[in-house]
Amino acid sequence: MKTVLKTVSRSGFEVAGRAFLWLVILTTFGLFGVFLFYLLPQVMQFAGVIIVALVLGWLAADFITGLIHWFGDTWGKPSWPILGKYFIEDFRIHHIEPQKICEHDFVYMCASSFFFAPYVIVGGIYILLQGDVVGVFVGTIIVSMAMWGALTNLFHKWAHDNPVNVPRLAKWLQRTRIILSPDHHQVHHTYPHLSYYAITNGWVNYVLEKIKFFRALEWIICKLFRTTPRQS
Numbered sequence: 001m002k003t004v005l006k007t008v009s010r011s012g013f014e015v016a017g018r019a020f021l022w023l024v025i026l027t028t029f030g031l032f033g034v035f036l037f038y039l040l041p042q043v044m045q046f047a048g049v050i051i052v053a054l055v056l057g058w059l060a061a062d063f064i065t066g067l068i069h070w071f072g073d074t075w076g077k078p079s080w081p082i083l084g085k086y087f088i089e090d091f092r093i094h095h096i097e098p099q100k101i102c103e104h105d106f107v108y109m110c111a112s113s114f115f116f117a118p119y120v121i122v123g124g125i126y127i128l129l130q131g132d133v134v135g136v137f138v139g140t141i142i143v144s145m146a147m148w149g150a151l152t153n154l155f156h157k158w159a160h161d162n163p164v165n166v167p168r169l170a171k172w173l174q175r176t177r178i179i180l181s182p183d184h185h186q187v188h189h190t191y192p193h194l195s196y197y198a199i200t201n202g203w204v205n206y207v208l209e210k211i212k213f214f215r216a217l218e219w220i221i222c223k224l225f226r227t228t229p230r231q232s
Ligand SMILES: [Zn+2]
Pocket: 069, 073, 091, 095, 188, 193
């Protein structure tokens, strides 16, 4: 009886959790729709500015996902409370069993990446509504970054998935390198997993590797905090 109750309450908890995640995902797309509603009337006037801002947001998302990924791989510990179990542990498992990511469904994949997007998009809409060219430029960068960033876990999954499970549009986006391609991401999955951390589209990886960005950042952090990277 006890086991039955436990199973029922856990499945109820899971259903509520998934309903909440759907709400977050739908809110994100809804807010993106609001942003487009205010942006579209200005497209003709600021076309060049908007295109540049969209590209910058796309690159900014790539950089930020790289930074988060590097942080998890380099400094994160599975023993950390909450974050360790639900975030860092996944990073460790992913290096050992990369294909396991393909077992997760859309809602699970979007759980962590969509969580902060609504707040960021609200900020982008607020800036856009300031009404001048700077508002259009900065607001579009922020919202572009939020949307590409929110969808990154999905791009990452597609980079590992069997091609028969990847939608045709996603395959085209991979081929044109608009989103992370399987070949590019494979470089990170080559031991010792110390390069190509960015996983939205991967373009910033070339620059970050060239300037040894993450090794330099690790050197600074080690000097400042007298610590050692990759302790667990
Ligand atoms: Zn990694």
